[in-house]
Amino acid sequence: MHFSKTLIAVATALGLASAENNPAFLYTEEDCTGFIAEVARLGSCITIDGAKSISLDGDALTCLAYPGNECSFSHISFTVAEGCTSLTTDDWQTVGSILCS
Numbered sequence: 146m147h148f149s150k151t152l153i154a155v156a157t158a159l160g161l162a163s164a165e166n167n168p169a170f171l172y173t174e175e176d177c178t179g180f181i182a183e184v185a186r187l188g189s190c191i192t193i194d195g196a197k198s199i200s201l202d203g204d205a206l207t208c209l210a211y212p213g214n215e216c217s218f219s220h221i222s223f224t225v226a227e228g229c230t231s232l233t234t235d236d237w238q239t240v241g242s243i244l245c246s
Contacts, residue, residue, distance in 0.1 A: 173179030
C-alpha cells in the first residue's frame with residue numbers, strides 16, 4: 146500500500162483532556178515505522194528533520210503522515226506543510242494545531 150501524501154489516522158475515543166501530556170513519537174517512514182525519537186511534550190517546537198510520520202500516544206490520533214496532509218478530529222487538528230522541518234503546537238485542549246514554524 147502506498148502511503149505517500151496519504152493521511153494515516155485512527156480516531157478512537159476522544160479523551161482530549163489529558164492529550165497535552167501525552168508523548169509524541171517521530172518515525173522515518175510514512176506508516177509510523179522506523180522510530181527516531183520520543184518527544185515528551187508537544188509544547189513549543191519539535192524538530193522533525195528526517196521524520197515522515199508522527200504518532201501521538203493517546204486516545205485521539207495515532208498516526209499522522211507528512212508532508213502536505215491535514216486531519217481534523219473533533220477539537221484536534223493537524224497541519225504539516227511540505228518542506229516543514231519543525232513543528233509548533235497550540236493549546237491541545239482547544240485548537241490542537243500543529244503548524245510549520
